[in-house]
C-alpha cells in the first residue's frame with residue numbers, strides 16, 4: 645500500500661470513535677436513493693457499503709456487506725449490531741481489490757471514499773472494482789467532496805485537518821471531472837448533483853451498470 649493510503653488507514657483507526665460520534669445520521673440522499681429503487685425492506689437485495697467507516701449507511705433493512713480498511717471502524721459496526729447472525733457483515737479489505745466475485749451485488753453505496761486516492765489510476769481502479777462486483781442492471785450511489793465547497797485557490801491535493809494531530813488526504817473533484825471519470829470506467833451516470841450541508845457541498849452520482857457492459861475492462 646502506498647504512503648498516503650497507509651497514513652489514512654492509521655489515521656482512521658485512531659479517530660474511529662470520534663468520527664463515529666460526529667457522524668450519527670445517514671445522508672438523506674442515500675435514504676432517498678435506496679427507497680426509490682425499492683432496496684429497503686427487500687429480502688432479495690444484496691447491498692455493498694464501500695468505505696463504510698463506522699457504518700452509518702450499513703443499517704438499512706436489507707442484507708448489507710460493509711467494507712473498510714480500518715479495523716477500528718469495522719469493530720464499531722460489530723458493536724452496533726443487535727444480532728450477530730444478521731447483516732451488516734463487516735469485511736476488512738482494500739477498496740482497490742474487493743474480495744467478491746463478479747456481478748454479485750444489486751446495489752452499491754460508496755460514500756466519501758474515492759476522494760482519498762491521490763492517483764487517478766487508483767480512483768479508476770475503485771470504479772472498475774465497483775463495476776466488476778455490481779450485477780448487470782445494478783445501481784450505485786457515489787459521493788465525494790466537491791472543489792466548489794472550497795476557496796478558488798485551494799489546491800486539488802488537499803490535506804484536511806481532523807484535529808490538532810490528524811490530517812487526511814483529499815483529492816478535490818470538479819463535478820464534470822467526476823462525472824467523466826465515472827463514465828470513463830464504463831458505469832452509466834443517471835443523475836449528477838451537488839448537495840450537502842450549508843456551504844459544504846458534495847458531488848453525488850446515481851447510476852447503473854449497463855446490462856450490455858463487459859465486466860472486465862482492465
Ligand SMILES: C[S@@+](CC[C@H](N)C(=O)[O-])C[C@H]1O[C@@H](n2cnc3c(N)ncnc32)[C@H](O)[C@@H]1O
Nearest residue numbers: 656695696697712713714737738739755756757
Ligand atoms: C470519510 S470516511 C466515510 C465513511 C462512511 N462512508 C460515512 O459516510 O460515514 C472514509 C472511509 O474510507 C475508508 N478508506 C479509505 N481508503 C480506503 C481503502 N483504500 N480501502 C478501504 N477503505 C478505505 C476509511 O478507513 C474511512 O473509514
